Amino acid sequence: MRQSHLFTKTRKEAPRDEESTNAKLLIRGGFINKEMAGVYAYLPLGLRVLNNISNIIREEMDAAGGQELFMTVLQDKDTWERTGRWDDKVVDSWFKTSLKNGTELGLGFTHEEAIAKIMTNHIASYKDLPLYAYQIQTKFRNEARAKAGLMRGREFSMKDLYSFSKNKEEHETFYEKMKDVYMRVFTRLGMGDKTYLTISSGGSFSKYSYEFQTISDAGEDTIYIVDEEKKIAINKDDFTDEVLADFNVTVAKDDLRQERSIEVGDIYSLGHKFSEAFGLTYKNEQGEDELVYMGSYGMSPSRLMGAIVELNHDDNGIMWPESVAPYRVHLVNLHAQNDEVSAFADEIYTALQGAGVAVLYDDRREAGIGEKLKDSDLVGIPLRAIISEKNGAQIELKKRKEKDAHLVSKEQLLSLVSK
Numbered sequence: 001m002r003q004s005h006l007f008t009k010t011r012k013e014a015p016r017d018e019e020s021t022n023a024k025l026l027i028r029g030g031f032i033n034k035e036m037a038g039v040y041a042y043l044p045l046g047l048r049v050l051n052n053i054s055n056i057i058r059e060e061m062d063a064a065g066g067q068e069l070f071m072t073v074l075q076d077k078d079t080w081e082r083t084g085r086w087d088d089k090v091v092d093s094w095f096k097t098s099l100k101n102g103t104e105l106g107l108g109f110t111h112e113e114a115i116a117k118i119m120t121n122h123i124a125s126y127k128d129l130p131l132y133a134y135q136i137q138t139k140f141r142n143e144a145r146a147k148a149g150l151m152r153g154r155e156f157s158m159k160d161l162y163s164f165s166k167n168k169e170e171h172e173t174f175y176e177k178m179k180d181v182y183m184r185v186f187t188r189l190g191m192g193d194k195t196y197l198t199i200s201s202g203g204s205f206s207k208y209s210y211e212f213q214t215i216s217d218a219g220e221d222t223i224y225i226v227d228e229e230k231k232i233a234i235n236k237d238d239f240t241d242e243v244l245a246d247f248n249v250t251v252a253k254d255d256l257r258q259e260r261s262i263e264v265g266d267i268y269s270l271g272h273k274f275s276e277a278f279g280l281t282y283k284n285e286q287g288e289d290e291l292v293y294m295g296s297y298g299m300s301p302s303r304l305m306g307a308i309v310e311l312n313h314d315d316n317g318i319m320w321p322e323s324v325a326p327y328r329v330h331l332v333n334l335h336a337q338n339d340e341v342s343a344f345a346d347e348i349y350t351a352l353q354g355a356g357v358a359v360l361y362d363d364r365r366e367a368g369i370g371e372k373l374k375d376s377d378l379v380g381i382p383l384r385a386i387i388s389e390k391n392g393a394q395i396e397l398k399k400r401k402e403k404d405a406h407l408v409s410k411e412q413l414l415s416l417v418s419k
């Protein structure tokens, strides 16, 4: 992508009402546009990052046996009344609207009800189970506070997977497996070393559920680290002696390390709550009806994008991990007014593209050297390749996360990036 064609502009200042580091940097870099608190538009660079994150999640969900579907945002009142979750006193984050004839509708904040109802048309026999279905879709939540940028949206992207099993045992095999699948996603996003499987309260069907919490001062949650090696922690909310005993924690409560953290995902056993409400049953091998046992597994690509920025930035800008970066190489022509230098930069651009490398090419003629370097740091592409009068036929390479640069030839650059 030629930067001279990119319609987004970087800016020196973030909007004054923006408090979070992630949104400030993402707005300044031209990744997102703030529409209002908790509501952001994704611009070309931002959409590339969001898609990269979603695709990593998609690959891991597919590998775990998930089948992707796409449900609706508009939700029917009757469906949600069956579980009692239409009531604003039960769910305080609904956005509700209505049809012209007055029929009430809600904008989906999650999809357990919707998918349980869909599955009544598709699950009939024990032969249909287990099955796993997921979507990556926009969720709407009327959050009381939306000050954490992409990490707490009122309109945000969520991957929600739902499991349908014959019984608790079958459910638990998959539930255990998903703990590893989730950790694999976080590792691929470059946040594995800071992410803890966190014991949390379970609700009506299981004593415990699990959250995945990533240590960061920008987080809204607090966790207590129980096992550093195995990356296990306890959520601040249900933190009692009973929980410690259940998980064989021998360390005294006061001695556990406390950390601020971001909830980057959670997994729940739902038991029969939703299958009972919708009559979601299957015929067992004896021909008798049994209720389907459900689980749900959430994580948010947009919250993850915000979290990645919180974890990977310095005073000058973002430092994207390679796996999610909008482009792999930032090719910067410092002397775009010089035809000879520009011809060489064009040649490198074409060669990189030919090698299948995603390149952002700063070919702007009007931007100054300082401006180009500042923008490059702000946008945070992992590898910067500078072409300049001074370097001649050599290319100056610098990783965004490192200080030192070194000179390479065209051939060296190509062999390095095609690895």
Ligand code: ATP
Residues within 6 Å of the ligand: 110, 141, 143, 150, 151, 152, 153, 154, 156, 157, 158, 263, 264, 265, 266, 298, 299, 300, 302, 303
């Ligand atoms: P939180 O406690 O942070 O409000 P939650 O437990 O209500 O989250 P879930 O309903 O379990 O969230 O949603 C699944 C996942 O979606 C969460 O683990 C979190 O990563 C993400 N998420 C929840 N709310 C938001 C939001 N407003 N903006 C972005 N991501 C969100």
Ligand code: MG
Residues within 6 Å of the ligand: 211, 263, 265, 266
């Ligand atoms: Mg949660």
